Amino acid sequence: MFKGVTMEKTINDVFVSRAKRYKQRVAVEKKRGGTWQKATWSTYYERARETGMGLYSLGLRKGQMAAILSENRLEWLYADMGILGLGAVSVPIYTTLVAEEIKHILHNSGARVLFVENVLQLTKVLTIAGEVPELEKIVVFDAADTVARDDVMSFNALLALGQQQLEKQPEQFATLAAAVVPDDLATLVYTSGTTGVPKGAMITHKNIMAVIDSLDRITPKFGFESDQTVPFLPLSHVFERIAGHFYGMYVGLTASYAESLDTFANDVKEKRPTMVLAVPRVCEKVYQRILAQVQEQPPWKQNMFHWGYGIGLKISALREKKQAIPLLLGLKYKLAYALIFKKLAMALGGRVRWMTASGAPTSRDIILFFNASGITVIEGYGMTETCAPATMSNLSDYKIGTVGKPIPGVQVKIAEDGEILVKGDNVFAGYWKMPKETRNSFTADGWLMSGDIGRFDADGFLTITDRKKDLIITSGGKNVAPQKIEGIFMFDPLFTHFIVVGERKKFLSALITIQMTQAHLLAEQKGIATRGEALLDDPEFLKIVDEHVAEKNKKLARYETIKKYHILKNEFSQAGGELTPSLKLKRNVIYKKYEKEIQRMYAENSEPLSH
Numbered sequence: 001m002f003k004g005v006t007m008e009k010t011i012n013d014v015f016v017s018r019a020k021r022y023k024q025r026v027a028v029e030k031k032r033g034g035t036w037q038k039a040t041w042s043t044y045y046e047r048a049r050e051t052g053m054g055l056y057s058l059g060l061r062k063g064q065m066a067a068i069l070s071e072n073r074l075e076w077l078y079a080d081m082g083i084l085g086l087g088a089v090s091v092p093i094y095t096t097l098v099a100e101e102i103k104h105i106l107h108n109s110g111a112r113v114l115f116v117e118n119v120l121q122l123t124k125v126l127t128i129a130g131e132v133p134e135l136e137k138i139v140v141f142d143a144a145d146t147v148a149r150d151d152v153m154s155f156n157a158l159l160a161l162g163q164q165q166l167e168k169q170p171e172q173f174a175t176l177a178a179a180v181v182p183d184d185l186a187t188l189v190y191t192s193g194t195t196g197v198p199k200g201a202m203i204t205h206k207n208i209m210a211v212i213d214s215l216d217r218i219t220p221k222f223g224f225e226s227d228q229t230v231p232f233l234p235l236s237h238v239f240e241r242i243a244g245h246f247y248g249m250y251v252g253l254t255a256s257y258a259e260s261l262d263t264f265a266n267d268v269k270e271k272r273p274t275m276v277l278a279v280p281r282v283c284e285k286v287y288q289r290i291l292a293q294v295q296e297q298p299p300w301k302q303n304m305f306h307w308g309y310g311i312g313l314k315i316s317a318l319r320e321k322k323q324a325i326p327l328l329l330g331l332k333y334k335l336a337y338a339l340i341f342k343k344l345a346m347a348l349g350g351r352v353r354w355m356t357a358s359g360a361p362t363s364r365d366i367i368l369f370f371n372a373s374g375i376t377v378i379e380g381y382g383m384t385e386t387c388a389p390a391t392m393s394n395l396s397d398y399k400i401g402t403v404g405k406p407i408p409g410v411q412v413k414i415a416e417d418g419e420i421l422v423k424g425d426n427v428f429a430g431y432w433k434m435p436k437e438t439r440n441s442f443t444a445d446g447w448l449m450s451g452d453i454g455r456f457d458a459d460g461f462l463t464i465t466d467r468k469k470d471l472i473i474t475s476g477g478k479n480v481a482p483q484k485i486e487g488i489f490m491f492d493p494l495f496t497h498f499i500v501v502g503e504r505k506k507f508l509s510a511l512i513t514i515q516m517t518q519a520h521l522l523a524e525q526k527g528i529a530t531r532g533e534a535l536l537d538d539p540e541f542l543k544i545v546d547e548h549v550a551e552k553n554k555k556l557a558r559y560e561t562i563k564k565y566h567i568l569k570n571e572f573s574q575a576g577g578e579l580t581p582s583l584k585l586k587r588n589v590i591y592k593k594y595e596k597e598i599q600r601m602y603a604e605n606s607e608p609l610s611h
Contacts, residue, residue, distance in 0.1 A: 051082030054162030062087030272349030312372025
């Protein structure tokens with residue numbers, strides 16, 4: 001089926017093979033309460049085996065559904081591989097979803113068993129459990145959080161059931177796992193719902209193995225068994241699970257799951273990863289934090305930073321073009337690296353070869369900055385329906401600002417209206433119980449319609465220009481790509497979010513949130529005494545914001561410039577509903593939630609650059 005060297009046809013085959021090969025090597029570990037909990041390959045397989053047979057004892061069979069509602073932890077992995085080993089279907093659920101959204105996923109999938117992490121998630125689920133008759137058992141990872149109900153049990157109790165079943169039939173799990181074939185459904189991954197009701201994307205073992213095989217055929221290779229990762233994206237996310245966890249399993253590397261996003265900086269220093277799977281928002285935050293720190297330094301240090309930064313940009317640009325580095329520039333770069341860029345590399349542990357920035361546009365200057373520090377940023381493109389990557393740059397062939405070329409085995413073309421179309425074994429099998437939506441996602445000749453607009457350059461690199469549905473059409477008939485504009489403004493550390501609005505309006509406006517540490521620094525430099533939230537209403541501070549907006553407007557065409565803006569006092573968040581679990585903007589939610597603020601900007605008596 002695949003052109004790669006592997007004879008493994010399912011992720012179950014990979015799991016069994018790696019457990020036999022690596023045995024007592026550490027496979028996965030998770031930091032909890034400041035301590036690393038470890039599992040060797042043998043332990044990993046044994047816990048998954050016990051989990052699978054415990055589920056079998058509960059009556060779960062091939063093709064049936066079991067869901068997981070938990071943050072990253074070892075038990076998440078045991079549950080996932082135990083479910084897959086039965087030939088059953090794993091349904092990951094983001095912990096940030098509210099009870100009603102969880103109810104929809106459980107009911108739509110027909111999940112018979114649900115794993116929950118703790119009392120927080122259990123309490124949420126118990127409020128809707130009576131409305132989901134398909135759900136028979138809830139398994140709680142944290143034993144102390146189990147409650148006395150017939151439909152609730154602890155994970156330890158499930159393992160005990162599995163052990164009893166294995167005593168009776170020791171080879172049953174291996175037999176069931178081997179019986180799984182490539183076309184069998186492996187997982188339902190529900191779209192994070194930037195618009196509409198979440199849909200369950202059907203992903204088969206064939207889809208997963210196609211991605212693994214494709215990534216392994218890229219030269220130079222991305223992964224080696226000597227590699228170390230410190231994942232922090234949720235396993236519920238298709239990118240982390242398939243391109244991270246499953247491909248990492250195939251390679252045989254060690255994954256050390258960070259305790260949380262807040263502890264990530266310390267966790268990477270401790271584990272010193274060689275690769276980092278990240279989304280653009282994380283890269284932006286790291287870059288903005290560095291710029292903010294620079295602005296707190298005395299003038300001579302700021303001048304040194306900007307000198308070194310300029311050298312780094314030149315080096316990165318030459319590397320991108322595969323051009324030789326002049327001797328004198330190379331010597332200057334060695335000094336700049338020692339004084340500036342080494343600090344960034346060491347902040348990530350000092351061993352990172354590459355990191356990703358996939359899922360949304362990333363500023364070219366941010367990528368150049370990371371590249372100058374010796375960390376190649378890999379841009380890529382994909383979606384849940386393509387099982388994460390469809391195109392990707394690689395370590396020796398990339399163009400910043402593009403998302404690379406189609407990965408091996410994947411075809412990509414541009415429709416007449418500019419929409420990106422994808423075909424390959426990585427493309428999902430359709431939406432669960434939604435035949436109409438499935439049909440509407442494909443062309444008559446079988447190409448997946450991505451909903452994204454893009455173009456290829458003369459060298460075959462793909463550039464994403466915008467979401468098909470996100471394009472803003474002004475009252476003057478101009479088609480405006482908001483992500484391009486937002487990327488320019490997000491390069492400024494003053495802004496944490498910058499959302500362009502202007503559908504059917506005469507001009508563009510923006511909803512923005514402010515990085516308060518940076519705001520206070522700029523205020524202090526201007527002699528403004530106001531602090532806290534009140535600063536956002538201070539006329540003198542608003543002049544500073546006006547200046548920053550005006551400066552970025554210089555980089556835009558006249559019809560793309562921001563004429564007015566409104567500062568929001570609260571950050572966008574998953575809890576607030578403005579962000580998906582993968583930190584993408586829910587534009588429809590934002591537009592609706594802040595409808596009054598938007599209307600105010602377009603009132604006839606409002607002033608330009610009003611607040």
